[in-house]
Amino acid sequence: MRPVRKAVIPAAGLGTRFLPATKSVPKEMLPIIDRPAIEYVVEEAVGAGLTDILIVTGRTKRAVEEHFDRNIELELALERDGKADLLRAVQYSNTLADVHYVRQREALGLGHAVSVARHHVGDEPFAVLLPDDLMIDDSVLLRAMVAAYEQHGNAVVSLQEMRPEEISSYGCADPIGEPVDGLVELRGIVEKPKREDAPSNLAVSGRYLFPPQIFDALDRIEPGAGGELQLTDAIALLLKEQPVYGAICTFGRYDVGQKIDFLKASVELALDRDDLGPAFATYLKDLVQRRGLA
Numbered sequence: 272m273r274p275v276r277k278a279v280i281p282a283a284g285l286g287t288r289f290l291p292a293t294k295s296v297p298k299e300m301l302p303i304i305d306r307p308a309i310e311y312v313v314e315e316a317v318g319a320g321l322t323d324i325l326i327v328t329g330r331t332k333r334a335v336e337e338h339f340d341r342n343i344e345l346e347l348a349l350e351r352d353g354k355a356d357l358l359r360a361v362q363y364s365n366t367l368a369d370v371h372y373v374r375q376r377e378a379l380g381l382g383h384a385v386s387v388a389r390h391h392v393g394d395e396p397f398a399v400l401l402p403d404d405l406m407i408d409d410s411v412l413l414r415a416m417v418a419a420y421e422q423h424g425n426a427v428v429s430l431q432e433m434r435p436e437e438i439s440s441y442g443c444a445d446p447i448g449e450p451v452d453g454l455v456e457l458r459g460i461v462e463k464p465k466r467e468d469a470p471s472n473l474a475v476s477g478r479y480l481f482p483p484q485i486f487d488a489l490d491r492i493e494p495g496a497g498g499e500l501q502l503t504d505a506i507a508l509l510l511k512e513q514p515v516y517g518a519i520c521t522f523g524r525y526d527v528g529q530k531i532d533f534l535k536a537s538v539e540l541a542l543d544r545d546d547l548g549p550a551f552a553t554y555l556k557d558l559v560q561r562r563g564l565a
């Protein structure tokens with residue numbers, strides 16, 4: 272079996288939940304503190320051993336490409352001014368991985384965005400990472416998913432337990448029995464089910480490992496929930512031909528496409544930083560007291 276070394280990051284969506292900020296700035300470029308969200312996601316892929324990254328972009332997403340390219344003028348200015356730390360920070364994104372791009376000409380849905388990666392991926396297994404799901408876990412989940420794929424040779428999707436009232440916003444998995452070591456085989460998967468029809472409270476949470484056969488399934492899907500070509504529908508087709516597993520994610524996930532999780536991720540990452548953490552923690556304690564939030 273070929274090792275997993277490629278990752279696809281679909282970043283061609285319209286980002287409507289973050290308007291008006293995303294009118295001209297790609298959602299994936301919104302900073303979590305001082306680094307764009309997508310940089311954390313590329314870093315996670317690299318941390319799991321995936322060094323060939325394909326970003327699916329669209330109109331208005333040029334800033335994403337600029338970010339992973341060199342900016343010679345800026346580098347020279349920082350070097351001239353002796354700003355070594357900033358120079359390292361600026362160069363970091365263009366040394367992280369081998370980053371490629373393909374355009375999705377129309378935002379027809381996540382399934383369609385993944386299908387345009389076919390030519391680049393070829394006949395290899397690959398990971399898909401949604402850039403609006405931020406994992407603060409040192410690539411633990413993705414590494415476990417790669418290991419599971421390399422053991423079974425079948426698709427693996429990340430799953431997170433949700434409250435029953437939230438499940439209708441997500442892809443929802445139907446597991447067979449209980450997870451063993453965080454992994455469970457699936458009987459089915461359905462996109463945005465009504466609460467009363469949901470087969471479980473396990474939502475698909477933005478990380479996937481696929482065999483190349485997913486592209487044949489993507490060729491066969493029709494517009495589904497919301498009129499979009501849904502990746503979940505292709506996984507349901509794949510399930511009819513081969514096993515698909517779920518990897519349970521228990522910590523570290525922030526859906527930064529939602530404002531509340533965007534704020535939570537910023538707070539948690541700020542607390543983790545040596546340069547900001549201590550002062551920010553003092554501020555938070557004071558704020559909680561002043562507002563009577565404790």
Ligand code: UTP
Pocket residue numbers: 281282283284285286287288289298327375377378379380381383384401402403528
């Ligand atoms: P979302 O539905 O969360 O992102 O898709 P969105 O459409 O950009 O955001 P809202 O809902 O309008 O606020 C999940 C991921 O799939 C990508 C998005 O960029 C996002 O990273 N995507 C979605 C595409 O690349 N193409 C599409 O046609 C749809």
